[in-house]
Every structure is written in structure tokens, then in C-alpha cells.
Amino acid sequence: MAEKNTKGAISIKNVTKIYDPEGVNVMAVDDCSLEIKSGEVCMIVGPSGCGKTTLLNAIAGFHSITEGEIYLDNEILCGPNKPLADQGSDRIVVFQHGALFPWKTLQENVAYGPIVQKVLPKNEALDKAGGLLEEAGIGDMMKKYPGEVSSGMARRAEIVRALINNPKVLLLDEPYRAMDALTKSIMHESLLEVYDKTNVTIFFITHDLEEAIFLGDKVVVMTTRPAKTKLILDVDIPRPRNYQVLSSEKFRVLVNEAKDAVHEEAIKAFEAGERELA
Amino acid sequence: MIAKSEPSNSQIVLYKIGKALKTPTPYLTIFGVSLWLGAYYLFCEGWRLPLFNKLPGPYEVIVEWLNPDPDWGISLYSPEYHDHIYYSCRRILIAFAIATGIGVPLGLFMGWSKKFRDYSFPILETLRPIPILAWVPLAILMFSGLETPVIFLATLASLFVTTLNTLLGVNSIDESYFRAAKCLGASNTDVFLHVVVPGALPFIFTGLEISVGVAWFSLVAAEMVSGEFGLGYMINDSYMNITYVSMVIAMLTLGFFGWITSAFVRWVGNRMMQWRVKALALEGR
Known part of the structure; x- marks a missing residue:
């Protein structure tokens, strides 16, 4: 785990995902494109149920995509001829509710x-x-x-x-969602420590903007369903980071920059009042 | 930190007994049983209520049970009684083993493979609601002798329970365990062995506890209709011969062995699912 990671670049090109439960088409992701460099921490922020997890599921190979392509290190994961990516240990998911085998x-x-x-x-x-x-x-x-x-x-x-x-990529699906603020801060520091050691590419889904800016190199704000990128924010706070960052001027400026975009989408999502998709 | 040696087994047992005595459980149990026995005594032997006047009271039953020279023919000391117990237990053992051996794998495959479930589920659902007594004529037509039809009936009843519970057990497993296993590079066989089987175990054992009880129900029903030995036969035979004391003895014996068998299944389940026992213990259960 000591060697620095040079793999794990993800390239999402014009991905669209349409679900059709009960014959009614629901567009979860609409023409979404995103480039993630190897060893980058990419934070995906958006309102609940906006289609963030759909994107993660497509990368992990849990769900197929309707249009577009996803590449990992220039090799195609899924595309028009192969809508469902193979599941593999090069992309490992850490689940929202935890999935350690209880037995x-x-x-x-x-x-x-x-x-x-x-x-x-x-x-x-x-x-x-x-x-x-x-x-x-x-x-x-x-x-x-x-x-x-x-x-x-x-x-x-x-x-x-x-x-x-x-793994080349670590896919985290709101892993700290259910935790209290104190535990969460400890989890953040330990994740940063892990990242500083391994430099693994991280694709991290959250709806917590401050968490996203604190952990990420890049914060992608998604629109409400159908999801596409609304705003991409580069976080140029140097690593290694610790909790002092949270009170820095730079952090505050970045939060302010993204806050309006996130809030706007949150209101749209709330007003649409649709049931969250898995 | 102070080094502490692990407590020995006897210390743990003593600790557990001591702790149990501080809870209301043992006292409530004793109270409940006494209340039941007291009511039974009063109804039959005390007040002699008309509803109960043909039934032997608890005192009479206990005296007969412990009588080396029984008035009505059957007590703890009579070899015939032991034969009845032996035959019923043997049938339960065989029936339960066959039902578990077929039902658990069947349920696991039905839960795991949608295709297999599509083939087999309608058949299971059609056969399952048919009461076991309705199978009796068919069992007698199909199998010769007295032993096989009885075992067949007991097996059939518990087979359905085991299969259905195992199937539900597989369905209850959180999708993320399957995904996690796949992410970590597990093959389909690995997923079956390391996710489907252990994940379904809690439901399987709940099913087995019920199924061993169901096996007793149907065994007794079958023994009453056809059979030569067994506790069900003993109940019916005592009734026919108007030896009601023996009938009650057989009923209580049946209850006792039914309880022992489910307790045994529960014990095996807890041994196999330490992970669950420990997690539940922390929740105070």
C-alpha cells in the first residue's frame, strides 16, 4: 500500500440513464460528463435522490447505463455495446449502510x-x-x-x-451519512490519512457540502433529477489536511462559492417532491 | 491496565445462574406453572367442574406416571411406554432429517436462482396449503407397511415449512452483501457459500424450529390414523380403551419431547450463529 497510485482515471462521457419502472420512463442521469484524474478525490454533491448513486452504480457495474460511455484508465467499462460494466476488485464500493458480512x-x-x-x-x-x-x-x-x-x-x-x-478506485456512497458529527469528523481524518498513504482515486457521494470541500480535490455539484453536472469546483487546499482547514478563509470562500448552487438544487428537488431512486 | 485471567467455565455458569436468579424470569416461570397446575387441580379434583369430570386430575396422573405397578397399564416404568416414545422420536428424527436435507437446499436454490424459483414456486404453493390429514389416504395408497406412510406424512409437513422459510431467508439478505462480495472478486459459488448460506441461516433456523414442531403435529395425526406404536397411537388407543390417565400421560410426554426437540434446534442454531448471538446480546436480548 506504500506505492503511489498512478491508476484509476475515470472518464464519464455523455452518460444517460433512464429507468422504466411500470412503463413510465424516469430519467435519472441526463447527458452527464465528468473527468476524474488518477489519484484524485472527486466529491459528488447533490440533493437526495438526484441520481448520484446511479452514476456510482454504473461505474461499479451494479446497474446498466442507457447511453454514453464510462472509461477506466482509457479502457471501456460500459458503453453502447456493453451497457453493464463487469464488477471487479479494481473498483470497490463502500456502502451507505455498511456491508461488512455480519457472519x-x-x-x-x-x-x-x-x-x-x-x-x-x-x-x-x-x-x-x-x-x-x-x-x-x-x-x-x-x-x-x-x-x-x-x-x-x-x-x-x-x-x-x-x-x-x-483497488484503482474507491467508490463511497454516503458512507458517513448516518453518523453523528463527532464520529464523522474522526472518520474524515482517518479517510484523509488513508488517502495520503495510498493516493487511491476516490469517488465519494455526499449531500454535505462542507464534507465535500474538506475531503475533495474536486467537488462536483449535481443538478436535481435528471442529474447532470451543475458546477465543478477545484479545491486547491494543500494536503495533508487537518481540521484547521475548516476554519480557514479559503475553506469559507469555497463553501460560499458552491452554497448557492447546492441550495438552488435542493429547493428544486424538494419542490419536485419525487421519491428518491435507489 | 490490570491483567485479568479468563473466567473458567464453571465460574461463567455460576455467574449466569446468579444473574438469572436476580431477574424475574425464574420466579415468573415457577409462578406460571404453579398457577396452571393449581387451576387444573381445582377444576378436576377440587371443584369437580362438569366440563372436567371425565378427565383425570394432575394428582391422579402424577401418581400413575410414577407408579411402578400402574393401575391403567402405562407409567414411567412400563416398557410399552418406552417403546411408544422410542418409535415417535425415531420417526421424528428420520422425518426431520429428510425434510431438512431436502428443504434447506431446495429453499436456498429457489431463493438464489430466479429461474429455479419460477419453475418450482407454483408447485410448492399449491401443495403447501393441503392439510396433512388430506394426505393420509394417499400416503397409505402409495406406501406399504405402517412405518413409511407415517414418516412420509411427518416429512411432508416439515418440508414445506423448511423450504419456505429458507427461501424467505435468502430473499431477506440485503442486496449490498451480494454486491460487496462481487466487488471483492467472489465467484458465483463463493457468493452462494459465503453470502446466501450464512445470510439465510437465521431464517433457516427459525424455520427448523417451526418445522420440528409441525413434524410432531403431523406425526401424531398420522399415528392416530395408522400406526402400531408411538405417542399419537398411545393417545388414541388410551381413548378407545377408556384409560384416560394414560392418554394425559401421553399428551404431556408429547409436549415435553416437542419442547426438547425445538430447544435442541435452537441450541444448534445459536452454536452456528455466534455472530448473531453476540450482536443480539449487546442489544440486551
Whole structure:
């Protein structure tokens, strides 16, 4: 995990996604284009149910796209001839409600990827998993089941479970949504620490603008459904970052710059009052 | 930090007993059982209510049960009683094993493969509501002897329960576990073994607990209709021979063994799902 990542550039070109539950077409994403450089932290901000997750699902290979193409390091993931991307360990998702297997200990969870991919024998995978959990500061917890630890611990272990596979991209779907502000701040710092170590490309969905600016290199504000990019903000706050950033002048200026755009979309989304799509 | 040695097993047991005695549970249990026995005694032997005047009271039943030389033919000491218990338990064991062996894999495949479910679900749903007594003539026509039809009926009843619960168990698994496994590079077989099976286990064991109970229901029904031994037969036979004391003994025995078997299934389930036991314990359950 020490070497710097040079892979994981994502290129989203003119992607459109139309759902048709019960024969009524619903456009979730409309002609959305976005370039994410390798090793970049790209934060996607938008009102709930705007189609952010649709984009993540397309990259991860959970859902197909209707039009457009998505590339990973110039190789096509999905496009007109192959609407559904293959799922693979080069793009690992950390889920909104957490998806550690409750029937495996934290250590077994983390070792799962290398074991099923047969890159390491079981013992070595478990040893490596233990080591990584130790590094992440939750070594004491590794023999526990996810149901026995706090949500913060579980989420941290889930990120370790992703990183042990050396993914090109980490896809995070509002992973800290259900957490209280204090836990959230600890999670942010540990994610920044992980990022500074691995430089993995991060595609992070959130509806929290301050979180987005604090963590991201690039903040993409999406319009309400159908989603397209409304505003792209480059965050030129130097890394490594810590909590001092939050009170800096630059941070405040960036938040102000994006606030109106986010607020405008939030109002539109609220007035449309449509049910959120998965 | 103070180094603490792990408590020994006997210490844990003592601690648990001590803790249990501080909760109302054991006292309420004793109170509940006494209340029930007291009412039973008063209705039959105390007040002799007309509704109960043909039934033997608890005192009479207990005396007979413990009598080495039973007045009505059957007590704890009679070999015939042991035979009845042995036959019923053996049938339950065979029926439950067959039902579990077929029902769990069937339910898992039905939950996992939509195609397989499309083939098989309508058949399951058509056969399931047919009451077990309606199968009795068919069982007697199909199988020769006395033993096979009875086991067949008990198996059938618990098979449906097990299959349906397993299927629901697979359906209950959160989609994100499947996605996570796939992301981490799991093959379809891996997903089946590491997500479908463990994820469905809680429902499977709930199903098995019900199914072992259902196996007893249908076993007794079948034994009453056709059979030579067994607790169901004993109930019916005692009724025919007007030995009501033996009938009550058989009923209580049945209840006791039914309880033991479900407790055993629950115990196995908890052994296999430590992850769940621990998580529930933290929620105070």
C-alpha cells in the first residue's frame, strides 16, 4: 500500500440513464460528463435522490447505463455495446449502510478479497488483514463480529477491506451519512490519512457540502433529477489536511462559492417532491 | 491496565445462574406453572367442574406416571411406554432429517436462482396449503407397511415449512452483501457459500424450529390414523380403551419431547450463529 497510485482515471462521457419502472420512463442521469484524474478525490454533491448513486452504480457495474460511455484508465467499462460494466476488485464500493458480512469477524472480512481471488493463501491473507487492521488502529477489534463494534469502527474496517485489494478506485456512497458529527469528523481524518498513504482515486457521494470541500480535490455539484453536472469546483487546499482547514478563509470562500448552487438544487428537488431512486 | 485471567467455565455458569436468579424470569416461570397446575387441580379434583369430570386430575396422573405397578397399564416404568416414545422420536428424527436435507437446499436454490424459483414456486404453493390429514389416504395408497406412510406424512409437513422459510431467508439478505462480495472478486459459488448460506441461516433456523414442531403435529395425526406404536397411537388407543390417565400421560410426554426437540434446534442454531448471538446480546436480548 506504500506505492503511489498512478491508476484509476475515470472518464464519464455523455452518460444517460433512464429507468422504466411500470412503463413510465424516469430519467435519472441526463447527458452527464465528468473527468476524474488518477489519484484524485472527486466529491459528488447533490440533493437526495438526484441520481448520484446511479452514476456510482454504473461505474461499479451494479446497474446498466442507457447511453454514453464510462472509461477506466482509457479502457471501456460500459458503453453502447456493453451497457453493464463487469464488477471487479479494481473498483470497490463502500456502502451507505455498511456491508461488512455480519457472519465474519472483522479480520475475516478484510481477508475475504485476497482469499476468494486466490491471490494469497488463507493464513497469509488473515495475517495481512490483521496487520492492516492494526495499522488502522482497530487491531484489538479484529476477532469481533461487525455487530459487536461501533458503526465508525465497522466503516473503517470496511475501508480496510477495500484497500487490501489495491483497488484503482474507491467508490463511497454516503458512507458517513448516518453518523453523528463527532464520529464523522474522526472518520474524515482517518479517510484523509488513508488517502495520503495510498493516493487511491476516490469517488465519494455526499449531500454535505462542507464534507465535500474538506475531503475533495474536486467537488462536483449535481443538478436535481435528471442529474447532470451543475458546477465543478477545484479545491486547491494543500494536503495533508487537518481540521484547521475548516476554519480557514479559503475553506469559507469555497463553501460560499458552491452554497448557492447546492441550495438552488435542493429547493428544486424538494419542490419536485419525487421519491428518491435507489 | 490490570491483567485479568479468563473466567473458567464453571465460574461463567455460576455467574449466569446468579444473574438469572436476580431477574424475574425464574420466579415468573415457577409462578406460571404453579398457577396452571393449581387451576387444573381445582377444576378436576377440587371443584369437580362438569366440563372436567371425565378427565383425570394432575394428582391422579402424577401418581400413575410414577407408579411402578400402574393401575391403567402405562407409567414411567412400563416398557410399552418406552417403546411408544422410542418409535415417535425415531420417526421424528428420520422425518426431520429428510425434510431438512431436502428443504434447506431446495429453499436456498429457489431463493438464489430466479429461474429455479419460477419453475418450482407454483408447485410448492399449491401443495403447501393441503392439510396433512388430506394426505393420509394417499400416503397409505402409495406406501406399504405402517412405518413409511407415517414418516412420509411427518416429512411432508416439515418440508414445506423448511423450504419456505429458507427461501424467505435468502430473499431477506440485503442486496449490498451480494454486491460487496462481487466487488471483492467472489465467484458465483463463493457468493452462494459465503453470502446466501450464512445470510439465510437465521431464517433457516427459525424455520427448523417451526418445522420440528409441525413434524410432531403431523406425526401424531398420522399415528392416530395408522400406526402400531408411538405417542399419537398411545393417545388414541388410551381413548378407545377408556384409560384416560394414560392418554394425559401421553399428551404431556408429547409436549415435553416437542419442547426438547425445538430447544435442541435452537441450541444448534445459536452454536452456528455466534455472530448473531453476540450482536443480539449487546442489544440486551
